Amino acid sequence: MDKIVLSRMEFYGYHGVYPEENQLGQRFYVDVELFLPLRQAGTTDQLEYTVNYAEVYATVKEQVEGRKFQLIEALAESIASEVLQTYTSINEITVRVIKPHPPFNIVFDGVTVEINRKRD
Known part of the structure; x- marks a missing residue:
């Protein structure tokens, strides 16, 4: 299947379990891979x-x-659902939500959730 990839889209949102995350917000990155037939677009x-x-x-x-959302898993699910519902030519989607600076007392370079959903 052909695909279109939108990489490293940057947004500011208020997602998280901790009250500070909901009040202060933070940067999120989102990648989506859209699986759909592209031959006709390419030839015409x-x-x-x-x-x-x-x-x-x-x-x-x-x-x-x-x-x-409290969880970036829920955010990813919402993105996948809305895109599949809105764009009927898309057969499948992979969504990656990246939280680059989670508010933990440990050091790592962010957390990523990746989901893949197909049209029913």
């Missing part, structure tokens, strides 16, 4: 045979910046 050079990735970006932004 017409936008109608693909998805407008600017619109997909806006859909992801709405989920990250317009909602609050």
Whole structure:
């Protein structure tokens, strides 16, 4: 299956279990891989045979910046669900949500949740 990848989209959101995360917010990065047939778009050079990735970006932004979740797993699930519901040409999606600076007393370079969902 062909795919379109939107990498390292950067947003500011208020997701987390700790009250400080919900009040102060933090930066999140999101990657999405959109699986859909692209041959017709490639041979015709017409936008109608693909998805407008600017619109997909806006859909992801709405989920990250317009909602609050305790878990980035729930955020990833919401992104996947909304994209599949909105863009019927997409057969499958992989979503990665990266929280680069989780508020823990340990040192590591962020945490990433990755999910893959297919159209029913």
